[in-house]
Each structure stands twice: as C-alpha cells, then as structure tokens.
Amino acid sequence: MAMTDEEKFRFDLAGFFVRPAIITGDEVEAIRDQIYRIKHDPDSLPPAHRDVPGGPSSILIDHPRxxxxxxxxxxxDMRLENCSCIWRKKGEEHGSLHGGGPVQIDPIFGYRFQNDRIYAGMVRVIFELTNIExxxxxxxFLVGSHKANFPMHKDHLSLESGKRSDFLMSYACPPGSAIFFTENVCHAGPKWNREEPRVAILHAYSHLATHWHRLKVSPEVLSGLPREKQVYFREPWIADFRTQPATHNTVERFLNNDEPTVNADTKP
Ligand SMILES: O=C(O)CCC(=O)C(=O)O
Ligand SMILES: [Fe+2]
Structure with missing residues (x-):
C-alpha cells in the first residue's frame, strides 16, 4: 500500500487529504460506544478502556491505511504521541485558527519537499465517526498555509460567516474516514452547529527522534495494549552509542525486551 499520486498532490498543495471510510461500520459503532462511555459513563468500562487509544479504539493506532x-x-521510524477523543455537542468548539506560516522552520512541525518526497514533521489524523457534510x-484548514512564508494575516483568520478567508476549506466524508493534515497547516475546530454530536478521535504522529506532547495516556490504558501497539509509544530516540555497536530503537528490539513505554513517568 502507498499513497496515490492524487493524495500526495492534495497533501502537498492543501496540507490535508481525506481517506473515506477506512474503518468498517461495526468498528465505528464499537468506538462510538466507547467514546460515549468515556465522556458520560466511564465506570461502565474496564479501566484499560477508559480512554483512547485503549479498547475498541486501539485498532486505529496501527491501522494499515x-x-x-x-x-x-x-x-x-514513527511514534504516536498524542491521542484524544471528542463528543462535540451543538455550540461546542475546539477554537480559532492556529498554526501555519514560518513555524515550518521548526523541525517538529516542519513541512518540506525534497529528494522527490514529502518530509512532514507532526502529522495529525482525525478519525471522523459521524457523517460529515x-x-x-x-x-x-487554511489551505497552503503549511508552506506560507509570511505569518498568518489577520484578514484570513476569522471563522465568522461572511468574513471567512477564501482559502478556508473543510471536507465531507462518511463515518469511519481519516483526515490527514500536517500540524503546520493553519487549522481550526469551529463551533459545531448540528444537533447530532460530532464524534471523532485525533492522533498526532511524529518522527521517532522527536517528542512534543508529553503523553497523557494513563499507565492502565497503555499496559492494556498488546506489545505490538505499545511499540508506537516507545521512548523517542534512534541510536544508543553507549553500546558497541550502537543499539537502535527498532520495533524488533522493543518487542523483544520489556522496556517501558515513554509513559513510565507520569508526574507533571
Ligand atoms: O477539534 C477540531 O476540529 C480541531 C482540533 C485541533 O485543532 C487540535 O486538536 O489541535
Ligand atoms: Fe490544532
């Protein structure tokens, strides 16, 4: 499997693209039920399922698509460094437009095209579990802003209807779709305007050599995952030169030892 030329074209041009319905109906239902309980009735779940990416939502960690x-x-060499879920009711929001512009210099967020390929820093994936019109x-998303050289201009930062930038774009997709976007594209989670809540999970993937979010997944949830999924939460390093030859932080190495995940220390 690989990205299609059209997906690469879109991601490079706009800063985001959609893969429709990559999660089956049954999986969508199971994850929606889990999120409902996380937000409204956590005691009805076993401790290891009381947050994402535990329980039914764990299929998303390493989804092949x-x-x-x-x-x-x-x-x-990738890590999954942040997971969160939303059950957004009418009138609720994440907030205003943020990101974009010269922050692309920062290697954590950076977006580049070099050597005939994309090099993205942090990539967010939204799993929509509601039909989106x-x-x-x-x-x-303020399309193209991941490559903007000037800071975001105030005339393009309104979410008010009638005052929105011509470059502000969103998407339509069935439940079970994934939206990929570079953290460096300017984006917002506006006020939800439908009676039916918006249910979604957000992941932040990054390079194994970087670490931005301190992981907030609890040890109960993390230890409930199979080792093949815990590997996405391993410590952020590539090579250990204290050994001869150097040790590399590979998937195989993590699977063959009992090293804790990055979350071993949960103190703020
Ligand atoms: O809630 C949304 O639609 C966007 C979320 C977002 O921007 C974020 O989590 O940083
Ligand atoms: Fe954001």
Whole structure:
C-alpha cells in the first residue's frame, strides 16, 4: 500500500487529504460506544478502556491505511504521541485558527519537499465517526498555509460567516474516514452547529527522534495494549552509542525486551 499520486498532490498543495471510510461500520459503532462511555459513563468500562487509544479504539493506532501514509510522509521510524477523543455537542468548539506560516522552520512541525518526497514533521489524523457534510463545522484548514512564508494575516483568520478567508476549506466524508493534515497547516475546530454530536478521535504522529506532547495516556490504558501497539509509544530516540555497536530503537528490539513505554513517568 502507498499513497496515490492524487493524495500526495492534495497533501502537498492543501496540507490535508481525506481517506473515506477506512474503518468498517461495526468498528465505528464499537468506538462510538466507547467514546460515549468515556465522556458520560466511564465506570461502565474496564479501566484499560477508559480512554483512547485503549479498547475498541486501539485498532486505529496501527491501522494499515494510516500507517502507510505516516511511513511515507514522516518515516518508518514513527511514534504516536498524542491521542484524544471528542463528543462535540451543538455550540461546542475546539477554537480559532492556529498554526501555519514560518513555524515550518521548526523541525517538529516542519513541512518540506525534497529528494522527490514529502518530509512532514507532526502529522495529525482525525478519525471522523459521524457523517460529515460539506457545510458542517468540522475541522477547517487554511489551505497552503503549511508552506506560507509570511505569518498568518489577520484578514484570513476569522471563522465568522461572511468574513471567512477564501482559502478556508473543510471536507465531507462518511463515518469511519481519516483526515490527514500536517500540524503546520493553519487549522481550526469551529463551533459545531448540528444537533447530532460530532464524534471523532485525533492522533498526532511524529518522527521517532522527536517528542512534543508529553503523553497523557494513563499507565492502565497503555499496559492494556498488546506489545505490538505499545511499540508506537516507545521512548523517542534512534541510536544508543553507549553500546558497541550502537543499539537502535527498532520495533524488533522493543518487542523483544520489556522496556517501558515513554509513559513510565507520569508526574507533571
Ligand atoms: O477539534 C477540531 O476540529 C480541531 C482540533 C485541533 O485543532 C487540535 O486538536 O489541535
Ligand atoms: Fe490544532
């Protein structure tokens, strides 16, 4: 599996693209039920399922239709460093437009095209678990802003209807779709305007050599995952030169030892 030429074209041009319905109906239902309980009735769940990416939502960690993209635009050396879920009711929001512009210099967020390939820093994946129509207030993007050289201009930062930038774009997709975007594209989570809540999970993938978010997944949730999924939360380093020859932080190495994940220290 690989990204299509059209997906690469879109991601490079706009800063985001959609893979429709990569999660089956049954999986969508199971994850929606889990998120409902996380937000409204956590005691009805076993402790290891009381947050994402535990329980039914764990299928998303290493979903093959996600991992192939991350491998291609970040690296096969990847980590999953943040997971969160939303059950957004009418009138609720994440907030205003943020990101974009010269922050692309920062290697954590950076977006580049070199050597005939994309090099993205952090890549976010939104798993939409609600049907999203074109005019819905799901995540919006100021297209092209991941490569902008000037800071975001104030005339383009309004979410008010009638005052929105011509470059502000969103998407329509069925439940179970994944939206990939570079953290460096200017984006917003506007006020949701439908009676039916917006249910979604957000992942942040990054290079194994970087660490931005301190992981907030609890030890109960993390230890409930199989080792093959815990590997996405391993410590952020590439090579250990204290050994001869150097030790590399590979998937195989992590699977063959009992080293803790990056979350071993949970103190703020
Ligand atoms: O909630 C949304 O639609 C966007 C979320 C977002 O921007 C973020 O988590 O940083
Ligand atoms: Fe954001």
């Amino acid at each position: 996600v991992v192939d993209v991350i491998q291609e635009i970040i690296s096969p 074109r005019d819905d207030q799901s995540t919006h």
